[in-house]
Amino acid sequence: MSYQERIDTLKRELRAIILAHNYQPPEVQDIADHVGDSLGLSILASETNAEVIVFCGVDFMAESAKILNPETTVLIPEKGAKCPMAAMCTAEAIREMRKRYPEAVVVGYVNSTAESKAEMDVCCTSANAIPVVRAVEADQVIFVPDGNLGAYVAKHVDKEIILWDGFCPTHQSMTATDIASLQRHNPGAKVMAHPECTSEVLEMAEIIGSTEGMVTALSDDGEYIVATERDMIHRLSKTAPGARFHEVRGSVCPPMKMTTLESIVRSLETMTWKVELSDDIIRRARIPLQRMIQMGR
């Protein structure tokens, strides 16, 4: 029996669905029930009546699914698939920031741990960060953990944004020199960049958006330099088969590459690894996530 057949059989037996982030390997995207960005997958996780969610992505995404749907069993096939950016800002650090800026509202990127979310006022994704920050009722906003996304938001809102110095190592590694070289070799290509990229790279981009924003900006006869995780190109190519895409050097997120078809089968057969969070963390972390869904969808 192929991995695909085993996965289909286990899904039926367990009433399971498979959610995969846009950065997952192509073969994982191809067997998933839904492929999307953090916001879309969070909303799906909150609405599904499946008994098991297999979350193919990284730790904070599976945690968000559990927080939004605590009665459901949420599995992450690879326990070591952890986002380094999420680990860059702790709950304790947010409490300290609140003491220093008592008037500020804390807006937290969903790329953060459940413990950190429990300290936030509202979450955001790269798709809705600007409208969420505009909507909060405060002139001063603490934005964690991504300094690049926070700096991008700060240029589009009329508020004081206090930045944290977290970053995504994958997006941070893409340089303006790499992009300029791709532009020289592909003069007709438009640069599309994720706002986790540095401001130097974003200044070179004609399209700046979340992964789902990139999908909606595509034209089937277009040519694009894609400044985000490499396997986003698989999703983009399926959406616009006539378009041409160029990946940027170093655009691989190692934890996103840990999930395999084999590990999904093992996950379903052994019900590992279950996302376990305390009731207190679930209750407190759900508040900023639900505020985001209400404000930003």
Ligand code: SF4
């Ligand atoms: S691409 Fe960056 S932010 Fe996204 S999961 Fe990987 S390390 Fe984390």
